[in-house]
Amino acid sequence: MAVVDWALTCDFAYFDPSGRLCVIGADANGVRTVTSGIHRLTLVAHLVEYRDERLDPVLALRSPDGEWRFANEGTDYSRERQGNALLFHWPRIQLSEPGTYHFELALGTAAATMLDLRVAVRQIRRQRVHLHGAY
């Protein structure tokens, strides 16, 4: 049964024409820091012990106030896999509450592989601009 041995969040990830993984903008310290709003991100999971069996991923997102929301494939995310790399594309994910969101990913139903990916949301600090002019 496939096990996720590591995962990361990034701006975007894709497979090139020869099926090799490319990752753009992986976050430092494993924590993605974004402003409050709607974002696009990709979750990259690296599998071990994968033997072409059917993957039944269950993705859940926990908001800073502890509310769990299960993500639906097709509406919330799409996924693709090549070899041992599994990508979850989130084209529009709403991260609006300041604090830390947690992704949890489980594969299959028998022995769930849980992992925790954190997204820290900060509020937008509007910049004050003072214009000084002389006419």
Added chain:
Amino acid sequence: MARIEWMLACELAYFDRHARLCMVGVTTQLLVPALPLSMRQLMMVARLVDRIPNQALDVGFAIATPDGQWIGPSNEDDIHIEVASEYVLITVRDVPFRQEGMYRFGLRFDQTQFVSIDIPVLVLSVSNPLECH
């Protein structure tokens, strides 16, 4: 104590202007047209966890050929090791591949840890060249 969480090989890895990691062409096998050849550039990316900020790191890198010989860079321009935040980027240039088989890329870290990945090098033979009319 810092430890290596994962390591992989790719064509190119770099940090963008927000100091975020980008990796192009993560590879698990190398298909080459003929042997012997020297690969212009290959990069290894390793992720460190539990690292103390600004802690000095002792990093070593070597490649084992299919017949078990460990080889290193022949001159200092052939290898570049960059440690940034929790990532180690190793650039190796002019990697000599002389035979098909499994090559082991090993990263030694702080004298106590050794992590390696095995990458098969295979000759991609073109048996029947296409004729164009």
